[in-house]
Amino acid sequence: MSTALYTQLLYLVCGGLLLTSVLTLWRRELSALIRLLTAQGVLLAALAALLGTQDGGLELFAVAFGVLLLKAGVLPVVLRRVLVDSGAARETQPLVNVPSSLLAAALLTLLAYAVSRPLVDLDPTPTTHAVPVGIAMVLLGFFVLVTRRRALSQVIGFLLLDNGIAATAFLVTAGVPVIVELAVSMDLLLVVLVLQVLTARLRAAFGDTDIDELRELRD
């Protein structure tokens, strides 16, 4: 693959990652959020595969396949089951309303660009130029975690955060070793499964999945 084509595809994939993260803040329907997360998983796998074509080794292709399986296959299925169990179809009242959170997303993206400039300056290649996208995804994931109240939206924020970390790792170092990636993925799956149980218990206890109901500790 020629360098120009590679750069163009890389930037297109990164643009797609940024777009799916931002749309996560825009959409209220939880099923739409799950679809966005699936799309993001596919794009992340595409990013790993693209870096694999430049790297030459087979390792990154294996990682890409693993990412595709986990983030575009298993996690969406689990999340859909949570959605059916929880019964709530929409994020009704986020702590920050949608227009404000969209403006906040614009600011967070600029912040990501500002903080990653020293990082890009260390080794200015086409790949590292896209690092701000990964950092913006991390910040947007944090933002979703902080401002959304449904348990499922929180899981989605958490997964967005993790996708951001993975994207940054791919862009900076062409991926972490497979064993680390595997461990992180297992952790991720466990977290989502635990949150699935938590959501079901929340609904059993309060009839709702609003995590603001969790106010006091008991034993």
Added chain:
Amino acid sequence: MSGPALWSVVGVVIQVLLVVLGAPLLVALMRQVRARLEGRAGAGLGQPWRDLRKQLRKEPIAPDGSTVVFTAAPVVALSSALLIVAAIPLITTTSPLDDVADLYAVVSLLLVGSVAMALAGIDTGSAFGGMGSSRTITVAALAEPTLLVAGFALSVRVGSSNLGSLVEHAQRAPSVVLSPATLLAAAALWIVVVAEAGRLPVDNPATHLELTMIHEATTLEYAGRDLALVELGSAIRLTILLGLWGNLFLPWGVATTVTPGALALGVLVMVVKVAVLGAALGASEVFMAKWRLFRVPELLAGSFLFGVLAVSSSFFLA
């Protein structure tokens, strides 16, 4: 007059005639697509022109107490739209008015039309007119930042905000069209086109329901010849917005040289582009409901965000 200069004048005349004659047909096409998809027969492609002919024969009536603002508004709106048509690159980038075709100048000229209509709405003193004016200006004020930011994202790479240069640059380097910055700017500007043209989900052009209408509320008091001018003006406005969007993001086929062949190709490509975009817009409206007015800022905040992302990614992803 030398050959090329003559042909560039001919090109602009063709462009203006094409838009003025074709704009009502575009409106008809969009209504027809919508009607067919909803299972109705539709009024046919000639209906807007038949309406215009009928209205042009009738005398204009101005409400009691309205001033020159009311009578001048249709003329101001239509003439500013015609000036834009003569300047911007729709079928050719070599207009003699090319210096006027700055993106920001064109946006301001579009705004002149909106403001004239909003002032006319207030001038009649009716409750609906005032409401419509306030809504028109709210939407325009929210759409403006997006236009400026997305326009900046497009012009930063070319180093010029001249529309002709933008189209020529995109023709020379087709890979630019698929860059994230351009795609994000395209999404942002599409939302602005929908908002400025008063289409669903921002405004419903087919209704006269008091509580929801935006653009129609400012034109309620017009009759006869003035109404014809207002409707022709808003049809031309829609054509300008769709044509400009099509040329900025699908720049192929626009004549950059002034030969008869290139101009003929430009006309053909322009008609196809605007018809396809209009049909797509009309078809998408079948699946949409009008949003509550208080949700419109959400849509426009989203388009502003796309604009900001387009600018920032044209810096870090380029």
